[in-house]
Amino acid sequence: MARNSPAPRSAKSRAGIRPLPGRARSENGNAHSDLMNGEIGLDALAGHAGYAVRRFQIWVFQDFIRTLGAVDIRPTQYSVMTVIGANPGLSQMAVAKRLGIERARLVHLLDSLEQRDLVSRVKSAADRRSHALHLTARGRTALAQFKRLAAEHERHVAEKLGKENRKKLLQILSDFT
Amino acid sequence: MARNSPAPRSAKSRAGIRPLPGRARSENGNAHSDLMNGEIGLDALAGHAGYAVRRFQIWVFQDFIRTLGAVDIRPTQYSVMTVIGANPGLSQMAVAKRLGIERARLVHLLDSLEQRDLVSRVKSAADRRSHALHLTARGRTALAQFKRLAAEHERHVAEKLGKENRKKLLQILSDFT
DNA sequence: TATTGTTATACTCTATAACTATA
DNA sequence: TATAGTTATAGAGTATAACAATA
Numbered sequence: 001m002a003r004n005s006p007a008p009r010s011a012k013s014r015a016g017i018r019p020l021p022g023r024a025r026s027e028n029g030n031a032h033s034d035l036m037n038g039e040i041g042l043d044a045l046a047g048h049a050g051y052a053v054r055r056f057q058i059w060v061f062q063d064f065i066r067t068l069g070a071v072d073i074r075p076t077q078y079s080v081m082t083v084i085g086a087n088p089g090l091s092q093m094a095v096a097k098r099l100g101i102e103r104a105r106l107v108h109l110l111d112s113l114e115q116r117d118l119v120s121r122v123k124s125a126a127d128r129r130s131h132a133l134h135l136t137a138r139g140r141t142a143l144a145q146f147k148r149l150a151a152e153h154e155r156h157v158a159e160k161l162g163k164e165n166r167k168k169l170l171q172i173l174s175d176f177t
Numbered sequence: 178m179a180r181n182s183p184a185p186r187s188a189k190s191r192a193g194i195r196p197l198p199g200r201a202r203s204e205n206g207n208a209h210s211d212l213m214n215g216e217i218g219l220d221a222l223a224g225h226a227g228y229a230v231r232r233f234q235i236w237v238f239q240d241f242i243r244t245l246g247a248v249d250i251r252p253t254q255y256s257v258m259t260v261i262g263a264n265p266g267l268s269q270m271a272v273a274k275r276l277g278i279e280r281a282r283l284v285h286l287l288d289s290l291e292q293r294d295l296v297s298r299v300k301s302a303a304d305r306r307s308h309a310l311h312l313t314a315r316g317r318t319a320l321a322q323f324k325r326l327a328a329e330h331e332r333h334v335a336e337k338l339g340k341e342n343r344k345k346l347l348q349i350l351s352d353f354t
Numbered sequence: 355t356a357t358t359g360t361t362a363t364a365c366t367c368t369a370t371a372a373c374t375a376t377a
Numbered sequence: 378t379a380t381a382g383t384t385a386t387a388g389a390g391t392a393t394a395a396c397a398a399t400a
Contacts, residue, residue, distance in 0.1 A: 040275045042354060043263035044324050045256055049334050049343055050237040052350035054252070055277060057234050058391095059353060060227040075231070076367090079222055086220035093381060098217045100232060102368065107383060121382095129376045129381040147221050157226050165349045166226055172342045173229035176236060177219060235368095253390085270358060279391065284360060298359095306358040306399045 060157060067153040073146050076101065080109055084119060084133045085143050091130040092121075118142055237334060244330040250323050253278065257286055261296060261310045262320050268307040269298075295319055 045051045064075050073081075079099055084090060092110065096103040110133070113119040118139035121131040135143060158166045222228045241252050250258075256276055261267060269287065273280040287310070290296040295316035298308040312320060335343045 040260065040267065040271065041263045043259050044327065045259050046354060047347075048327065048331055049338075049346055049350075050234070050241055050252060050330075051256060052347055052354050053230060053234045053237060055353040056350045057227070057230045058277065060230060064227055074366090075227060079228060082220050082222050083217065086218045090217065091381075094217065100235065102370090103382070104370085104384080105367070127377075127381080129374095131382075150221065150225065153227075154225060160352075161226070161349060168345060169226055169349055170224075170229055172338060172346055173226075173233045175337075176232040177223060177229050251389085268358075279393090280359075281361080281393085282390070304358080304400070308359075 059160070063156050064150070064153050067156065068146060068149045071142070071146060071149065077109060077113060078146055078150060080106070081113065081118065081135065081139065081143050081146065085135050085140065088134050089132040091124070092133065093130070095133060113139075236337070240333050241327070241330050244333065245323060245326045248319070248323060248326065254286060254290060255323055255327060257283070258290065258295065258312065258316065258320050258323065262312050262317065265311050266309040268301070268304075269310065270307070272310060290316075 042051075061075055064078075068074075068078070076099075080095060080101075083095055083098060087094075090098075092106055093103060095101070096106045101109070110119060110121065114121060117136050120134050120136050120139075122134060124130045124132045161169065219228075238252055241255075245251075245255070253276075257272060257278075260272055260275060264271075267275075269283055270280055272278070273283045278286070287296060287298065291298060294313050297311050297313050297316075299311060301307045301309045338346065
C-alpha cells in the first residue's frame, strides 16, 4: 500500500496519518487564525461520552492500521480471522451476527481473505445453503503473526491511556463485546 | 430496558437500526447453526480496547441518531454546530482542525447546514480567503433544542454504563477531545 | 510560495433491497 | 415461507489531489 506506513513499525512515523489536533495546536506558536486566545471551547461536546469515544476510536484504529500496515490487515479483517480461528466451521451468518457486521459486507471481506488464501469457504453438508468457514494453513500461520503485531498495538494503547486506565476501560465496556 | 431503549418519546421506531447482536442470541432458543454450546468465543479480540470501543461507539451513535432523529441531526452535524455556537466567527479550517474533520468534508457538512438556514458563512474582511462561521437566528434556537435532545441521549448512555462508569470513561478519554 | 475554500476521485463502511438456492 | 449467501445501490465518512483566489 505504501500509503499506510510499511514503516519499521514502532517509530510512530505518522506516515500519512494526521496527528490529533487540539492538543497539538499549542505546540507551534500560531493562534492568529483560530481565536485570539488560541483555545477553541467544546461547550456541550465535552460532556458527551460519544464524542470522546469517537476521537479515541479514530486514534486506536489508525494505530492498529499503522502497526499492522506491513501485513496489510485492517481491524475488521483481524476480527473476522480471529473469530474463525477460534471457532472453525462457523457460518457466515454466525460470524456476521457475532461481530455486528452486515452479512452483505462480510461477503466482500471474505472474498478478499479467500483470495489471499487466508480463509476458505467449505460447503456445509448439513445445510447446503451455508458455508463452513476455516482458516487455511497459511491463514493460521499468518494469524499468529497478526496477533503478535496486534499485541504490540495494544501496548501502544496501554502507553497512551496508562495500564490501569486501559484495564478499567475494558471493564466498563465489557457488555458491548 | 427493552434492549436498546428507544425511549418513549421520539417514536423513531428503531427505523432500521439493528439491535446489538451477541447478547441477543441467547434469548431465542436457536444455537444449532452457530456452535453446539451456543457461545462464540472472541479469543484475542477480548483483550483489545479498540474492539470494545468500536462496538460501544456504534451503540452510542445509533442511540444519538435515534434520539435526535425527529430533528434530523447526526453526531458530526451536532458537533459542528456546537463548536460554532460557542466560538462564533471561526474559520472552516479552525473548525476542521479542532474536530478532526477533513476540510474537504466540512464543506459539504456546511453546505447542508447552510441550506437548512442553521449556519451562515460570512466573508472575512481580515483574510478574504476565509469564511467566518456563525449560527443563524434559527440555528441558535434549533441548537438549544438539539442540546436538550442530546442531553437525553447522554442519559441513555449513563443508564447503559452506570453513572460512575460514564464519568470514569470521560476522564480516561479526556486527552482525546 | 503557502493557505483557504472548493471540487473531484476513490475506497471503506453502513443500511437496504432483491435475487438464488436451498430449507 | 423462511433463511444463507450473494449482488447491487445509496449515503456517510476518510484520504488525497488539484485548482482558484488570496495571502
